[in-house]
Amino acid sequence: METLTRGLLCHHARIHVATTHPTEFIDLTARLEQLVAEAGLTFGIVNVQTLHTTTAVVVNEHEPLLLADFTTLLEASAPDDGRYRHDDTNVRIVNVTEEERPNGHAHCRALLLPSSACLNVTSARLLLGRWQRVFFVELDGPREREISVLVFGEAGR
Amino acid sequence: METLTRGLLCHHARIHVATTHPTEFIDLTARLEQLVAEAGLTFGIVNVQTLHTTTAVVVNEHEPLLLADFTTLLEASAPDDGRYRHDDTNVRIVNVTEEERPNGHAHCRALLLPSSACLNVTSARLLLGRWQRVFFVELDGPREREISVLVFGEAGR
Amino acid sequence: METLTRGLLCHHARIHVATTHPTEFIDLTARLEQLVAEAGLTFGIVNVQTLHTTTAVVVNEHEPLLLADFTTLLEASAPDDGRYRHDDTNVRIVNVTEEERPNGHAHCRALLLPSSACLNVTSARLLLGRWQRVFFVELDGPREREISVLVFGEAGR
Numbered sequence: 266m267e268t269l270t271r272g273l274l275c276h277h278a279r280i281h282v283a284t285t286h287p288t289e290f291i292d293l294t295a296r297l298e299q300l301v302a303e304a305g306l307t308f309g310i311v312n313v314q315t316l317h318t319t320t321a322v323v324v325n326e327h328e329p330l331l332l333a334d335f336t337t338l339l340e341a342s343a344p345d346d347g348r349y350r351h352d353d354t355n356v357r358i359v360n361v362t363e364e365e366r367p368n369g370h371a372h373c374r375a376l377l378l379p380s381s382a383c384l385n386v387t388s389a390r391l392l393l394g395r396w397q398r399v400f401f402v403e404l405d406g407p408r409e410r411e412i413s414v415l416v417f418g419e420a421g422r
Numbered sequence: 423m424e425t426l427t428r429g430l431l432c433h434h435a436r437i438h439v440a441t442t443h444p445t446e447f448i449d450l451t452a453r454l455e456q457l458v459a460e461a462g463l464t465f466g467i468v469n470v471q472t473l474h475t476t477t478a479v480v481v482n483e484h485e486p487l488l489l490a491d492f493t494t495l496l497e498a499s500a501p502d503d504g505r506y507r508h509d510d511t512n513v514r515i516v517n518v519t520e521e522e523r524p525n526g527h528a529h530c531r532a533l534l535l536p537s538s539a540c541l542n543v544t545s546a547r548l549l550l551g552r553w554q555r556v557f558f559v560e561l562d563g564p565r566e567r568e569i570s571v572l573v574f575g576e577a578g579r
Numbered sequence: 580m581e582t583l584t585r586g587l588l589c590h591h592a593r594i595h596v597a598t599t600h601p602t603e604f605i606d607l608t609a610r611l612e613q614l615v616a617e618a619g620l621t622f623g624i625v626n627v628q629t630l631h632t633t634t635a636v637v638v639n640e641h642e643p644l645l646l647a648d649f650t651t652l653l654e655a656s657a658p659d660d661g662r663y664r665h666d667d668t669n670v671r672i673v674n675v676t677e678e679e680r681p682n683g684h685a686h687c688r689a690l691l692l693p694s695s696a697c698l699n700v701t702s703a704r705l706l707l708g709r710w711q712r713v714f715f716v717e718l719d720g721p722r723e724r725e726i727s728v729l730v731f732g733e734a735g736r
Binding site: 430432434467469471472473474475500506507508510513514516517526529530532533534536537538540568570571572574 | 586587622623624637638639640641642643644645647648649652691692693696697698699700701706707708709710711732733
């Protein structure tokens with residue numbers, strides 16, 4: 266008699282990070298690999314979703330000088346000293362909070378980056394190329410941030 | 423005797439929208455939440471995919487002045503009065519239709535934005551952060567548009 | 580007696596491409612449609628993930644002049660004659676390899692594009708709009724490249 270070990274697995278976790286700079290790249294790769302191992306996923310996906318609107322999730326190389334280049338690129342794409350209607354407290358009436366601070370530039374930079382990364386898992390391993398690492402990108406730090414991770418697919422086989 | 427209520431759920435729906443402006447952000451969040459509830463999904467993903475090449479799907483804050491900032495940013499990234507070979511009717515021979523109109527700028531803006539959003543569902547709720555809303559982005563309106571939504575994961579538990 | 584034919588399907592494949600230009604758009608659509616058919620998926624997703632950090636996966640129209648417009652846009656977003664700290668061999672010490680070549684511009688362009696595309700499958704067909712095609716984007720060619728494809732969902736129904 267065989268035991269059916271192949272089944273649907275759906276596991277959710279949250280990652281909390283405290284950022285320390287206005288723009289910052291935080292490497293989540295090791296934590297994601299650990300979540301896949303703990304969940305026992307063999308084939309499927311890991312969907313990494315930020316829960317904020319001035320942040321992003323990207324996949325690229327973890328080389329410090331390159332991350333500095335990325336920061337320069339993002340600063341040029343939407344300068345923090347530009348004019349943003351979102352920051353005009355004379356006319357804005359929607360979603361205004363006590364802790365409001367000018368961050369139109371951060372929203373604009375976030376628009377140009379993905380808010381999630383959907384990654385494949387095969388043979389119980391998060392599949393990444395030689396230089397690929399998964400980054401949470403802070404664009405309006407420092408702040409406390411939260412990332413949702415869904416590990417979803419087949420367990421056993 | 424127990425009844426096994428945990429099972430694979432895979433439900434597909436289409437959302438139709440009629441846009442009214444060249445660039446427009448249409449908030450799909452309430453419709454997506456309704457689709458998750460109707461399908462009875464408890465854990466899994468919702469994959470929201472545009473079916474057009476001059477549109478996008480993004481996640482950001484629903485604040486009208488911010489959406490105006492986004493429009494300004496997109497206009498600057500690929501100006502509609504720029505020169506696009508795609509719009510050069512003297513040389514172009516591929517995919518030319520009766521209703522052709524110059525929209526190279528809209529394709530270029532679409533290239534810089536995601537064409538889909540993969541969102542996590544936990545405890546029967548579409549998981550979004552406090553300020554996150556899901557937008558269909560029209561970049562070449564007004565037009566009739568269609569969005570594909572896959573609700574996929576576990577039902578019951 | 581009925582046989583239960585509806586079940587979880589999770590199939591992984593790799594696509595290999597050899598690019599021939601610095602920037603190049605390679606249409607993967609036919610190969611992806613074939614993978615869906617071969618796997619026998621009826622409802623679910625196809626997640627197409629590049630395994631490199633100077634490449635991307637995008638969905639747009641396959642019109643050669645438009646692809647030339649995209650190349651122009653990417654070149655402007657991060658010029659290949661710009662200054663990138665990633666390429667400064669006097670100061671860089673991380674991830675330096677024998678075959679290193681200046682490619683900071685290619686990483687920056689990749690940052691602005693998605694590294695994967697999650698596409699819906701319904702009624703045993705990869706769901707794409709009339710003009711949508713799925714492209715692997717080379718940003719630092721020519722090179723040998725590899726793309727991971729996960730076909731994931733329900734088989735039978």
